[in-house]
Amino acid sequence: MKKFLDENFLLQTATAQRLYHEYAKQMPIIDYHCHLPPDQIAEDKTFENLTQIWLYGDHYKWRAMRTNGVDESYCTGNKPDFEKFQKWAATVPYTLRNPLYHWTHLELQRYFDVHDILNADSAKKIYDECTAKLKTPEYSVRGLLRKMNVKVVCTTDDPIDSLEYHQKIKEDGFETKILPAYRPDKAMNVDDAAGFNSYVAKLEAVSNTNIASFSDYLDALKQRHDFFASMGCSVSDHGLEQIYAEDYTDAEIEAAFNKIRSGKELTREENLKFKSAMLQIFAVWDWEKGWVQQYHLGALRNNNSRMTRQLGPDTGWDSIGDFSQGRAIAKFLDKLDTNNQLAKTILYNLNPADNELMATMIGNFNDGSAPGKIQYGSGWWFLDQKDGMIKQMNALSNMGLLSRFVGMLTDSRSFLSYPRHEYFRRILCNLLGSEVENGELPNDIEWIGQVVKDICYNNASNYFNWKDVAQPAKLQTV
Structure with missing residues (x-):
């Protein structure tokens, strides 16, 4: 009987053990999507x-x-x-x-x-x-990041965030790169007129502009997008139930904006068209700057209304949703690709029923311009576990190239979550090691070990171009 959580935890063959201990274990960590609070890193809490x-x-x-x-x-x-x-x-x-x-x-x-x-x-x-x-x-939090050999952390930040803590971290010379990600979910959320208008008021303040029209609104958001870029940002992120890809005209979007700014609620059709327009605009900005865009799809959030009212969002009342994903994703990506405006893209699904859909969708838009330009993201949230990771990697292997996968992330608010990378690496090595010993893969440890190292670190480093991370500019004052 094996000892619980010994050095060969989850590694069921000698080859898996060799792949992990000689190749995976030594690799640093790039955490390209998480929710760590940058103020705590700045303060070295x-x-x-x-x-x-x-x-x-x-x-x-x-x-x-x-x-x-x-x-x-x-x-x-x-x-x-x-x-x-x-x-x-x-x-x-x-x-x-x-x-x-x-x-x-x-x-x-x-x-x-x-x-x-x-x-x-x-x-x-x-x-x-x-x-x-x-x-x-x-x-301290910086000590914990050093302890786990974390080289890059990409936080999740609203366009109205000041990024003052990112600036302080940079000025302190902290060796782990702490970079922002542009997450404009609230900027396209027109489900509630009062909430949207409150957000616009905050955007006016941080951008030092008066927003009287939809054009003004885009100018203010673009100013923040530019500012994030000046602070070293090269990643956007969206947390959505599903991709929005309705047909719309500029006049319709301007009319919807004016309507909600007057305090009136949008119809369902107006709502979906507005979100579709904003998603397209954000994607074009990302492409212009050479950013990577991420789409986390399929969460059904805040299901317990009583407890959400009492405690607020992100307190544990969310679940997997059963949204239709394929057609809208294809339409959205195709429009960008047709106009030669499709940035590097990572798609994440929360419903495991969409695994094969995502694994095949990425192949539709990989055009040879970059290895793994369109990525099927790692097992996320409820799928961030042994069974979920194995199923994600099997779907990607069967229908794409696992060897070009950018690997694991924490998606966590905790500084103690980095062993999840180890968990992922052990599972990856066990998958490959078992197939070597079964004769399904050649016993070429040097090559398969290199693939393991790539998935653990090198692919993400190359994909995000974080081998030489841009230096953030001086913080702008408003």
Whole structure:
């Protein structure tokens, strides 16, 4: 019987073990999509205890605790930190076969060298040991990024964000590149007139402009797009239920903008056309600058209206949605491609039923201009686990080129999430190693090892052109 989480965890063959230990393990990390708070990196925050770094803001753990019968006061409420941790520790044994079980113990081992199994009995010992380490300079957020050999972090930022923390991080000379990503979801969200107009007011303030027309609105957003570029940004990101690709005229979009600015709600048709226009415009701006655009598709968000009203978004009330994806994605990408305005693109699906759809869709628009120009993104959110990763890589292998895959990301708000890259790498090496030993792949360890290194790091470095990351400009004042 194998020991739990030993050095050959998930590596079922000698070849898999060799691929991981000799090729994958040594590679640095590029985290090209996450939700780490840049202010905490700028401040080089040190956490007071294990609860603060592990449970604050982690809706994965909250969902498990709620399912285990833990009262909300121990998740997002005001219970003492150690009591919250005790409830989490008591929940961990019940997460068997959920990725949280593996992630929890990988994080304890890799960051704190704690090899005990977390449960109610071990909670106090583990909490005290990890909390003591967290209070040392080595365990500041920058220290944690160094510890995991993270070379690039790409945060997620709204066009109205000042990026002042990115500037401070750069001026401090922190060796890990902390770069912004342009995420304009709120700028195209016209589901609620009052919310949209509130956003426009904030955009007016940060861009120091008066927005009286749709043209003014685009000018202000383009100014922010340019500003993000001056700060080293080369990535955009969109979190959408589905791609919007309705036909529209300029006059229709201007009329819709004027209508919602007057405080009136848009019809469903006007709403979809406006979102389609904005998505197309953002994509053209990305192409003009040579950025990479990312589309995270298929989340059904804020399903529990009572708890969302109480706690706000991103607190654990989201699920996989069953949206139709294929036709709109094809139409959207085709319009850009027809006009020779299609940027490098990464497509992510949340519904596993769309795996093969995505894996084949990318092949429609890979035109030979760059290796893997259109990417099928890694298993995301609910698919960010062993089964989800294997299915994503199998679909990509069967219908595309796994060897050109840009690999893993964390999509996390936690500085303790980087063992997810190790988890992915072990799964990748096990897939390839098993097929070598089955005779399905040649026993060419040098070549297959190079492919492993590429997927772990080199492909992303080349794809995003982060071998020599642009230096952010001086922060603009408004």
